Amino acid sequence: MMLIKLGGSAITDKSKPLTSRAGDIKRLAMEIAGAEGTKMIVHGGGSFGHIKAAEFKLNEGFVDDSQREGICLVQKDMRKLNAIVVDAFREAGVPVASVPAGAITLFDNGQMVKFPSEVFIHYVKLGIVPITFGDVVVDRARGISICSGDDIMLQLAKDTDAVKCVFVTSVDGIFESYPPGKDEEPLSEVGPDTVIRFSSExxxxxxxxxxxxxxxxxxxxxxxxxxxxxxxVPDRLTDALKGNDFIGTRVKGD
Structure with a gap:
């Protein structure tokens, strides 16, 4: 089993609202289709989710009636992006099922408390690749929360027999500093003891x-x-999925 996160920066132009990288999405779908084994797909929002979510301050919970419009718009736009992703996999010959996180996920005070991974496991048993995405979800304490694709990846990693978790982004890996310097090279491996400098930016x-x-x-x-x-970059994902040497960053645990 492989869990694959298609980051928002890899499948959208984050500087332009509602702009997908259609050609890259189709190629990534083909690369995933060419890798043997069962899979689950998670994708980010990029310019389809982050811009309006920030505009309406949805990450702060439900604090203002004007946010109702924001909830509607973000969920609508995320489903537009999801439809583009689903179509790319269908064209690549991969049977997929869209499973919107906003319809099945429950948070409490910003923390995930319910996520039915068994739905995803059942789709895989049917020979179908489930695709979900970061979304606006109900929160018991705060009214709403933003459930990120990374939150979903962690939960699926806990609840399934996944062996590989591959994060697809728009840069060559993880860097020693954020934002990285102009000529900075990515780290080949990081772990709990790796010192990385983070900026508030x-x-x-x-x-x-x-x-x-x-x-x-x-x-x-x-x-x-x-x-x-x-x-x-073509074939970077292919190499990671097939167990070849790849250009990127390996993440090690404790």
């Missing part, structure tokens, strides 16, 4: 790069093979 609506890395290390600590690759 790297924070987005789903959390900082530090939090993302902490989640990856937690996955690796449970025995998963965790990798970060650049999805904008």
């Amino acid at each position: 790297d924070v987005d609506v789903t959390g900082s790069m530090k939090r993302k890395l902490d989640l990856m290390i937690e996955m690796a600590s449970s025995g998963k093979e965790v990798a970060v690759v650049n999805g904008l």
Whole structure:
């Protein structure tokens, strides 16, 4: 079993609202289709989710009636992006099922308390690849929360027999500093003892790069093979999925 996270920066142009990288999405779907084994797919929001989520401050919970419009718009736009991703996999010959996180996930005070991974496991048993995505979800205490694709990846890693967890992004891996320097090379391997310098500038609506890395290390600590690759470069994902040497970063656990 492989869990694959298609990051928002790899499948959208985050500088332009509602702009997908359609060609890259189709190629990534083909690369995933060419790798043997069962899979589950999670994708981020990029310019389809983050911009309006930040505009309406949805990460702060339900604090203002005007946020109702924001909830509607973000969920609508995320489903638009999901439809593009689903179509790409269908064209690649992969049978897929869309499973919106906003319809099945429950948070409490910003923490995931219910996520039915058995739904995903059942689809896999049917020979279908389930695809979900970061979304606005109900929160018992705060009204709403943002459930990131990274949150979903961690939960699926806990609840399934996944061996590999591959994070597809728009850069060559994980760097020693954020934001990275102009000529800085990615680290080939990171772990709990790796010292990485984080700037306050790297924070987005789903959390900082530090939090993302902490989640990856937690996955690796449970025995998963965790990798970060650049999805904008052809065959980087293929190499990581097939167990070849790859350009990117391996994440090690405790």
